[in-house]
Amino acid sequence: MPNLFYEVVNSRRTVRDFLPDPVPTEVLERCIDAACKAPSSSNLQPWEFVWIENSQKREVANHICLDQGPVKTAPVLLAVVTHWTHWKRNRNEILRVFESRGSVRTSTRKYYTRIIPLIYTNGPFNLLGFWKPWVGRILSLVRPMPSLQTKSDVRVMAHKSTALAAATLMLALRAEGFDSCPMEGFDPWRAKKLLNLGSQSEVCMFLAVGKRSAKGLWWERILMPRTWTFRKI
Numbered sequence: 720m721p722n723l724f725y726e727v728v729n730s731r732r733t734v735r736d737f738l739p740d741p742v743p744t745e746v747l748e749r750c751i752d753a754a755c756k757a758p759s760s761s762n763l764q765p766w767e768f769v770w771i772e773n774s775q776k777r778e779v780a781n782h783i784c785l786d787q788g789p790v791k792t793a794p795v796l797l798a799v800v801t802h803w804t805h806w807k808r809n810r811n812e813i814l815r816v817f818e819s820r821g822s823v824r825t826s827t828r829k830y831y832t833r834i835i836p837l838i839y840t841n842g843p844f845n846l847l848g849f850w851k852p853w854v855g856r857i858l859s860l861v862r863p864m865p866s867l868q869t870k871s872d873v874r875v876m877a878h879k880s881t882a883l884a885a886a887t888l889m890l891a892l893r894a895e896g897f898d899s900c901p902m903e904g905f906d907p908w909r910a911k912k913l914l915n916l917g918s919q920s921e922v923c924m925f926l927a928v929g930k931r932s933a934k935g936l937w938w939e940r941i942l943m944p945r946t947w948t949f950r951k952i
């Protein structure tokens with residue numbers, strides 16, 4: 720299908736060697752603005768993009784990324800961070816915006832002030848986190864129940880949304896004529912320290928960004944057969 724969207728999707732590849740050409744700040748900002756339009760659980764947008772611009776920090780970050788090939792040549796390195804305690808701040812912002820637009824529906828207010836805290840909090844010493852899954856599981860025997868999240872479920876939930884934003888960012892970069900390499904091959908403890916992250920935040924992935932060199936693609940794309948990836952019931 721001759722369509723710009725498919726052109727972008729088909730030409731986005733993981734690039735492991737980059738040209739030295741810089742990535743203009745305005746291009747990066749446009750791509751990050753696009754990434755922030757990715758869908759997120761309850762619209763809570765748990766992500767943050769950190770450009771590791773300082774050359775000393777960049778050297779440390781390269782090492783944290785295990786000195787993989789892509790970080791050695793990429794003009795830009797971004798950390799895609801997920802914060803699973805930002806839900807309260809972001810929930811308040813959503814309610815503030817709704818209010819500034821007129822009024823907040825009762826069901827929306829109830830969702831953000833009662834249901835969301837129930838999903839995201841687990842009480843002191845994670846006490847609720849122990850009971851919540853059992854309550855959910857038992858109720859699910861009699862009626863459909865969303866998962867009452869434990870601490871690790873909340874973490875997964877935040878990473879899911881953040882990864883969608885990262886995917887959108889990679890496609891936006893491609894649409895601008897740039898390339899990227901997502902990396903989860905890195906030291907998570909050192910990454911936290913470099914970025915000064917608290918215990919409720921983590922690097923979801925690093926993204927090396929730039930223009931692909933002639934050695935950028937290591938192989939032709941390999942895809943699983945469609946019968947493994949799509950079915951009807």
Ligand SMILES: Cc1cc2nc3c(=O)[nH]c(=O)nc-3n(C[C@H](O)[C@H](O)[C@H](O)COP(=O)(O)O)c2cc1C
Pocket residue numbers: 731732733734735787900901902903904905924940
């Ligand atoms: C979450 C995630 C982590 C990845 N980590 C690495 C990595 O640490 N190093 C690397 O070279 N590629 C990494 N990749 C790139 C994958 O190997 C690549 O996406 C896959 O081989 C498919 O190739 P394509 O993106 O060119 O279609 C990662 C991709 C994803 C989505």
